Amino acid sequence: MSTDTIVEFNNISKFFGSVIALKDVTMHVKKGEIMCLLGDNGAGKSTLIKTLSGVHKPNEGEIIVEGKKTTFDSPRDALDLGIATVYQDLALVSLMSVTRNFFMGREPMKGFGLFKVFDIEKANAVAAERMGQIGIDVRDPSQAVGTMSGGERQCLAISRAIYFGAKVLILDEPTSALGVHQASVVLKYIVKAASEGLGVILITHNVHHAYPVGDRFTILNRGKSMGTYPKKDLSREKLLGMMAGGEELDKLEVELKEMDRISKSNN
Amino acid sequence: MSTKSQSIDRKSQDERLRRVSKLKKLLNRPELGALGGSILVFIFFGIIAGDSGMFSAYGTLNFLEVSSNLGIIAIGAAMLMIGGEFDLSVGSMIGFAGICIAIPAIYWGWPLWSSILFAFSMAVLIGYANGILVVRTGLPSFIVTLAMLFILRGATLALTRLITGRTQVPGLRVLIENDPIAWIFSADVFSGLFVWLGSLGLIALRQDGTPLATGIPTSVIWWIGLTIFATWILMKTRYGNWIFASGGDKLGARNVGVPVARVKISLFIGTAVCATIYACVQVLDAGSADTMRGFLKELEAIVAAVVGGCLLTGGYGSAIGAAFGALIFGTVSMGIYYTDVDTDWFKVFLGAMMLIAVIFNNFVRRRVTENK
Numbered sequence: 001m002s003t004d005t006i007v008e009f010n011n012i013s014k015f016f017g018s019v020i021a022l023k024d025v026t027m028h029v030k031k032g033e034i035m036c037l038l039g040d041n042g043a044g045k046s047t048l049i050k051t052l053s054g055v056h057k058p059n060e061g062e063i064i065v066e067g068k069k070t071t072f073d074s075p076r077d078a079l080d081l082g083i084a085t086v087y088q089d090l091a092l093v094s095l096m097s098v099t100r101n102f103f104m105g106r107e108p109m110k111g112f113g114l115f116k117v118f119d120i121e122k123a124n125a126v127a128a129e130r131m132g133q134i135g136i137d138v139r140d141p142s143q144a145v146g147t148m149s150g151g152e153r154q155c156l157a158i159s160r161a162i163y164f165g166a167k168v169l170i171l172d173e174p175t176s177a178l179g180v181h182q183a184s185v186v187l188k189y190i191v192k193a194a195s196e197g198l199g200v201i202l203i204t205h206n207v208h209h210a211y212p213v214g215d216r217f218t219i220l221n222r223g224k225s226m227g228t229y230p231k232k233d234l235s236r237e238k239l240l241g242m243m244a245g246g247e248e249l250d251k252l253e254v255e256l257k258e259m260d261r262i263s264k265s266n267n
Numbered sequence: 268m269s270t271k272s273q274s275i276d277r278k279s280q281d282e283r284l285r286r287v288s289k290l291k292k293l294l295n296r297p298e299l300g301a302l303g304g305s306i307l308v309f310i311f312f313g314i315i316a317g318d319s320g321m322f323s324a325y326g327t328l329n330f331l332e333v334s335s336n337l338g339i340i341a342i343g344a345a346m347l348m349i350g351g352e353f354d355l356s357v358g359s360m361i362g363f364a365g366i367c368i369a370i371p372a373i374y375w376g377w378p379l380w381s382s383i384l385f386a387f388s389m390a391v392l393i394g395y396a397n398g399i400l401v402v403r404t405g406l407p408s409f410i411v412t413l414a415m416l417f418i419l420r421g422a423t424l425a426l427t428r429l430i431t432g433r434t435q436v437p438g439l440r441v442l443i444e445n446d447p448i449a450w451i452f453s454a455d456v457f458s459g460l461f462v463w464l465g466s467l468g469l470i471a472l473r474q475d476g477t478p479l480a481t482g483i484p485t486s487v488i489w490w491i492g493l494t495i496f497a498t499w500i501l502m503k504t505r506y507g508n509w510i511f512a513s514g515g516d517k518l519g520a521r522n523v524g525v526p527v528a529r530v531k532i533s534l535f536i537g538t539a540v541c542a543t544i545y546a547c548v549q550v551l552d553a554g555s556a557d558t559m560r561g562f563l564k565e566l567e568a569i570v571a572a573v574v575g576g577c578l579l580t581g582g583y584g585s586a587i588g589a590a591f592g593a594l595i596f597g598t599v600s601m602g603i604y605y606t607d608v609d610t611d612w613f614k615v616f617l618g619a620m621m622l623i624a625v626i627f628n629n630f631v632r633r634r635v636t637e638n639k
Contacts, residue, residue, distance in 0.1 A: 075522070076524070087522060089516075091519035092516070093512055093519055094516075095583045096511050100511065104520065104525060105520065105525040106524065109505060116504075118507065
């Protein structure tokens with residue numbers, strides 16, 4: 001494996017009691033690439049994200065960060081190694097300002113001792129600058145996040161993770177709640193982040209969003225990896241077919257025909 | 268620096284950028300409603316009761332003292348409410364703190380200062396208990412502190428009766444004289460100034476030539492001091508940001524590393540400590556503790572915080588707003604005696620005011636959070 005690999009997850013399994021949530025899932029992400037993790041609802045995406053970000057500890061398998069085998073005891077551990085997760089709920093407080101959200105939990109300080117205060121001027125400047133870089137006009141960094149659009153919020157959460165030293169970004173369904181335009185803004189930003197050397201794990205069930213931006217695709221089905229394919233070996237149609245939807249829909253069609261036949265013969 | 272000026276240039280060229288006037292920004296501040304309300308209340312009483320002595324030095328100090336007492340607990344309640352929780356045990360805590368001061372000092376012979384410190388340590392303990400119960404069980408703080416309301420009030424009554432055989436503990440006045448810290452809660456400030464103003468004939472005098480208003484009560488200083496301190500915490504410190512975050516979205520806050528549990532527990536300790544400051548001021552002023560002291564004060568504190576712009580759901584509000592909320596409350600509750608209005612109507616006014624405040628706050632919240 002090349003030295004560009006930032007994180008490797010080898011043969012990860014996770015059990016909840018008798019339920020096998022994940023079985024032998026292997027994947028890795030390199031610097032500057034977007035690795036898409038696709039799967040239908042219930043495929044184990046959420047469990048995998050939580051395992052990657054340190055919320056769950058895998059029962060089997062190993063996690064290798066920049067060549068070193070590690071274990072995550074908490075999300076903090078993963079974060080310290082530069083693996084940042086942007087969850088679907090984004091961890092943004094809509095009543096708070098852009099700046100206060102950007103630095104929530106990691107406020108820049110100035111002053112000494114007891115008189116250490118939150119350096120709001122610096123925070124405002126950084127937040128405005130960072131949002132400006134990704135083409136989002138924050139009219140006023142002290143405005144509430146609630147006034148921003150869904151795509152802008154997503155970008156804010158991603159930009160925050162990058163600012164605080166992420167090397168690998170795990171994005172959980174970043175486009176699921178967005179309209180076409182908003183989704184494309186977010187996807188553009190994700191591509192830009194990757195081009196600047198970040199590794200991105202993009203989790204989605206939307207093939208149309210994943211295919212244009214992804215470099216490699218791992219398909220997850222019922223807790224197992226169905227393999228990882230580089231884009232050149234995979235057409236959009238094939239990818240669609242490999243997602244649980246393809247097979248299942250074929251089966252559904254057969255079943256519907258069967259039902260139709262039975263009801264007709266009963267009449 | 269260059270990127271900053273670039274971004275400003277870019278911004279000024281952006282056709283989608285609307286100019287937001289200073290006034291509009293001000294309209295989004297949480298304390299605006301209470302500030303406007305205070306002005307209305309003063310105009311109202313200025314017209315109705317302007318020449319009745321309400322706004323003389325004596326009358327002014329009267330309503331300021333009532334406002335300041337409530338303000339002390341309202342600020343604690345506001346901070347906690349911004350942090351996303353309630354404390355209904357504030358009123359009972361006042362009664363409990365009162366007897367924690369009076370019984371050791373009078374029945375056990377402790378020096379007054381040590382019983383005051385004892386009361387504060389009990390407050391920290393009870394605040395901590397409230398906080399840990401809410402954080403650990405995940406139950407609504409409304410229920411947990413409602414239970415504490417009954418437990419504390421009952422314990423106050425039972426313990427006082429057990430130890431003293433009655434429900435009031437008088438006799439503190441003599442102990443205040445030589446105590447090293449009691450003056451923090453009981454002295455009048457600037458009394459010299461008031462004597463001087465009296466000698467100039469600017470304020471009313473008693474028969475013996477001393478001014479009717481003897482000085483600014485310490486509670487007013489506490490009220491202003493706590494407001495400034497709480498505002499500084501909320502606006503200027505990391506902890507302040509954590510309070511907003513914990514109240515606004517506790518899961519989100521936790522995900523980015525805000526110690527939500529610690530923040531909430533400390534805020535519960537804050538309300539209990541504010542209740543104890545209130546108790547100190549009242550007990551040392553009256554010279555006696557009463558088991559029923561502080562009855563229903565928790566609701567008044569919540570009214571003041573809500574009128575002051577705090578959202579019941581947390582994450583939004585201000586300490587200055589709560590201070591103005593208390594000022595409205597105090598001014599009306601005293602001012603009504605200077606008018607011809609039957610004082611029975613006070614509670615009607617209170618309820619109506621709260622309702623208007625909540626509707627107004629809801630409107631402000633929508634303005635602030637919704638996409639424009």
